[in-house]
Amino acid sequence: MSPRRRRCLVSAPALALLIASAGCSSADEGVGTAVPTPDGKVTELCRNLDKQLPKKVDGLERADPEPKSELTAGWGDPAIILRCGVARPPKMKDPEADGVTVDGVNWLLEEQDDGSFRFTSTLREAYVEVTLPKERAGNGVSPLTDLAAPMKEAIPKGIAS
Template sequence: MNFFRPRPVALPPLALLLAAVGCSSADGDVSAAVPSPSATVTELCRNLDRTLPSAVDDQHRRDPSPASELTAGWGNPAIILRCGVERPAEMSDTEADGVDVNGVGWLLEEQDDGSFRFTTTLRAAYVEVTIPQDRTADGLAPLVDLAPAVKKAIPEGIA
């Protein structure tokens, strides 16, 4: 079991990796790669899907395609959540940065393009949240909005 050290974070406006999120057409449709977790994790993710808020960072829910209980989205450009992702390799790095948002720990990954990706830590399933650069003015507000659902649906533990 590896832990990273949480650090206080004063982030500039965040921009998160869009590798898993891409525009699929000119009309603004968003796609997200659907994870393939175990049956146990899939059930946790289904529970999370049922408890997710209808709005995140004042943006209404607008799920990506293909439709799945393992992915969710809000707004345009979309904030994307994927549940049941693989454990990021960066979680083994003792120098990795983390943040705690309302009782949910998140691995913070800065990408080469200056964007960020957040993945839950110490939960029975890994939940990843990406926020497009155009939606970063409110910093960690999306994680604040998502924390109650994650705490309710994904128990503490090691995935």
Template sequence: MSFFRHRLLGLPVLAALITAASCSPSDDSATVTVPSPRPSVAELCRNLDRELPGKVDGLSREDPRPASALTAGWGSPAIILRCGVPRPVAMDDPEADGAEVNDVGWLLQKQGDGSFRFTTTLRLAYVEVTIPAGRTDHGVAPLVDLAPAVKKAIPKGIAD
């Protein structure tokens, strides 16, 4: 009798494993951490999401998981945009690298894996764009494509 009971107890576990395996995503879309800004910044980010282009650097929009109006992506490996991120500590460094692309200022941070992270400066929300190492050969071309949307949706100013 105890043998039968153990076999029955194992069935729900097996069923759960099969269900989890069948529900697991089979695509290779990126996953990101969704920022959690205060409500006024989140509203600016939702406005930005509506203005973002369908293509960046020739790559089609393929948003990362989990789905959020605060994140967007293009291509695979993806160029990732996150809106409403905290102010980067590197902005306190007077020696930090920066660039201005079509009237949008960006802090430039090269990452250890060869990717680049750009974060807007002098805007009421911080917008972060990460360009993976395999896509950095086009320089700031993605920022050229994103600048019109940022200018329209995120007003100039100093974010809190």
């Protein structure tokens, strides 16, 4: 991480405890996954990422959401959802935002109102969002561990435009 950016990095066990202890509310299930619409350069990075994504994440088989796209992926049911080429989240401007580094990949951490968690990659040439439904949040950042190597391979370090 950049020395200019103040972040409290949370260890994987501590984050697992944080997520497991967070309050939950009912989720609206059955909602489709919105496909991002990045520019051509980011789309190519996302296509490269899609080719490298594992068949299993956190022990769950890949089961891509509808509509099918090289910019989205999913594992399990309820699914861990990855969306590549998303817009920069407004929360990234917040100097007090929570962040975590998992196997060399930096992520913005946002707890959602429905008890799910959204992680958005930082300091990469494309923003990649991973959503853990509340039912999958008990394992902390272990899904991000499975995604770290493909992220480092396909999405170079840098600042997304």
